[in-house]
Amino acid sequence: MAPPCFADCPSHPDAGGERALNAAEAVAEACAHLGWTYQRLAPLGDILAANLKWLAGYRHPRNAGRPGLMPAVLDAFAQPRPLLQGAETAGDPIEVLPALFHALWHRQLTTDLDTPSTSRSWSARPRAETAWTGREAAGERPAQRPAGAQGRGSRPLPRREVAGGRPGRAGHPPHRPGRRR
Known part of the structure; x- marks a missing residue:
């Protein structure tokens, strides 16, 4: 079984400059320590x-x-x-x-x-009918979610109280009348 892979896919080849390259080295070391592989993919x-x-x-x-x-x-x-x-x-x-x-x-x-x-x-x-590459081409099925699991984007955000005791959504500021968003 192949080790887990952490893939970094920048928006363009020079994304982040020197800081991103230094960070990539640190992430590669951390991944190696965990037994993972690290790849910086082409955009x-x-x-x-x-x-x-x-x-x-x-x-x-x-x-x-x-x-x-x-x-x-x-x-x-x-x-x-x-x-x-x-x-x-x-x-x-x-x-x-x-x-x-x-x-x-x-x-x-x-x-x-x-x-x-x-x-x-x-x-x-x-x-x-698609000619897939990678795991699908090798006959492996992609990982399936457990029954009842929801993917990102379909998961409801946790409820919380916001100013004024009204319920709100985590990560969303309360509406303040008279202020532009």
């Missing part, structure tokens, strides 16, 4: 980074749509097809596209993220 290409950042906006469960919509989306893409054609097959594209992008983010469907993201240039296909 993502501009198109891939932009596409991932955009799709990340659809990661929240609310984008999966109404009950029954996601199965219709997955059925529409049982065979590879252009995004708009599949969205129209599954229903009203205004309703279907957020669910489609949610499925792409969660790797239920896949597309070539190295091409610019336009509805005419992307086509989606079931994940099973």
Whole structure:
């Protein structure tokens, strides 16, 4: 079994300058002490980074749509097809596209993220048809969450009392009337 890996993925090759390189050395030493490996990865290409950042906006469960919509989306893409054609097959594209992008983010469907993201240039296909690299290519299944576990972004924030005795959300300042945010 391979040791755990800590991956550092900077936004550009010179991100952080000399301080970041010194920090990387310290992190590599700490990882080695723990039996982990450390890798500073090459930055993502501009198109891939932009596409991932955009799709990340659809990661929240609310984008999966109404009950029954996601199965219709997955059925529409049982065979590879252009995004708009599949969205129209599954229903009203205004309703279907957020669910489609949610499925792409969660790797239920896949597309070539190295091409610019336009509805005419992307086509989606079931994940099973994807030529994955790494663990999936070796026949290993990716780690599954325990039943009932929620991923980051879907976990409710803890409740706390804020000024005035009102309940609030941790990490969010209370609203103060008359002050601009």
